[in-house]
Amino acid sequence: MVENQIIQKNWQGHEGTVVASANGFDVIDCKLCGFKHIIPIPTEEELEKAYQHDYYIQEKPLYIERYREDLDWWNMVYAQRYAILEQHLPAERRRLLDIGSGPGFFLLNGKKRGWQVKGIEPSMQAAKHSLGLGLDIENVFFTETTAPKFGHFDAINMGEVLEHIPDPAALLSLVNGQLNDNGMVCIIVPNDFNPFQMVLRDHLGFEPWWVAPPHHINYFDFDSLSRLVERCGFEVVHKEATFPIDMFLLMGDNYIGNDELGRACHTKRMNFEKAMNQSGLGNVLTDLYSAFASQGMGREVVLYMKKNSEFIE
Template identity: 50%
Template structure:
């Protein structure tokens, strides 16, 4: 009989948590997994105030770049869905700019966001948002279905990512698409930084980050939860700056400077002469498990 307990090789420790390669789940996560009560409190009230006080401000500062990032995702959805199927749900919509972009592209949009600060900001942009968590009950209460679901920087925070993907699947129309974006951790770049340059595992952040995915482990989770992987991409491997000798870890000023350079590169790569290359480049990075974030597109398999 298959084991139903989380269990696997202990590979690190951080903030009082073990980090295990879980055989049950097929991806790396904390041991123990923080309780639902701890997490509810963390994300309803504290997260944007205490952990990410600059997040909304910086999203606005980076908006030109974010719009380019979001456009790539809407382009993918629009290329893979029939015309007229343009209803999207953004789970963990944060301050709402992804959906604002969707409204500008004439999508029907709904957001779900547990943080009070972030959801009020999204509502102030004219986006419809439910200030809560996604679970099976909410999925039943919403009472409508979507053609696409976007989960950016969500699955690393939740105690049971497979349940979230199941709930998402229940909210998708037949043939509906999903896009998940997660930090790409224990990547070949991070392993090199650790092995050759003595970096500590700076990417570990429990209890905020519970799960540590790669392109491969997230693709496995898609298959387990009934999604066919139909596209893989990456976000710029900002950790290349570490390989180049700019150690921005714990140095916010250098971190912002590195971020500014990658923003400029991404925006320039959007020019018509380079755009095809940009798409292929991020696709090839994904194949090699390179990129600070993994971006995976799936299609709900018919039952």
Template identity: 30%
Template structure:
């Protein structure tokens, strides 16, 4: 249920200033607020430990808001990731690529096969260990300055359904921008809070899963966030995605209050899905402002 009580003024990372926020609803005992200026949604949560939350269980169906069986769906995921690599190569054919939240390394492995020099950061120990077993350069931990320094400057930085999980998306994007080469790009995917699906289903939106999801972006708020750290939106779209049937069943069960376990057949099969409520955004460094000439 929506709540239109008096607005609360708090700092919005996309607007880079204190703005009025309204309480939309309460979900999973968390208040969901929205900035009245840019539309960025946020989860109010007193404490959240990502290192404790994103464990092996998150990828194997033991967490309500995680994946049904990430490793079991590897062939389907690799097919989807290969398409993302192809999308990136049309903009940046080669170079140094870093993925934030690289899970078991399937995307990085697909990118490596096309000639990218790849590396990743992943908080879940078991997932990071599996990626390392594939021969990938993956650091287990959180995104921070110390971790990024080990990778140098980068041509491509990828965040696939990650930015909504980060405690401070503005600080994270600023760090990434500092490590991006002048002609580099950041490719991210996240839910579209301004989509018809999100607006019509409200607290029941499939991506409204606090405290796992801390932020809910629309096109305006992601553009404002990018601008605040010297980046600009090169393109944005709502791509089709091949989704394992096991994950579809798992998420449908969550929305219906039931737990549906993954099965091998559901892991192997996938269907193309597009509810037009998930966006893919390409960011690049904004050109410097031209110097003002004086007579």
């Protein structure tokens, strides 16, 4: 059977089994990198053009508007994220950089908690929105040239960034260089090819909708992201999953390409999390999502890590 054929491909030293194909790209489980990514890998120039001009407009037209609608839930999610960072840092160390800061609401939460915050956001539309909130934002990419200008930080946040980057190991090394000793990093990426998605694809005939090249270059899971960050000089101190939203698909709510149903499922998820937190049992939710993480489940991987000062490259 054609579907069961194992196809190996290689491109410029990257080599591995093809796990999906879309938009003229193959996703390989790369032996060189230790995680799944597309080949060919787009150049920085191709991506820079795509992001500055069309990302928020063409790819995510309702992104900022939706963010505002869900703001009370986001504020709850962000409060928990800062609480974890604060647990691992002394009280006087509150300087944070958000790489890919989007509309700026994560930074705004930090500012209100007494953090000194700065954001880097390549999308003009999102950067403009953040400036309107009175935040310190640079409308650039975090690169070898720009990174040293921003100074050093006690914590760096990168939500939904690493899946878009042609060389995530190089970015993590730059991040390491701008962190103070024992500084913390929080990384959030989609948890792709997760067990629920595999059931949907292999048993229920769903196309792998999460494969989205060229915007999504890398396809991580808990294990592959943990290995990558350890190779780049970090020690993972806490792991959490986000809600396994693809479970709705398994239960019969096919929200793929159905925005209205997608919003309804997302609202149920927010209701569930708000109820748990507002009842004072937020810790039960944290334990549940940590347990999901240990099983490789959840829609996203959330890793908290510390700069490993013993690390020698």
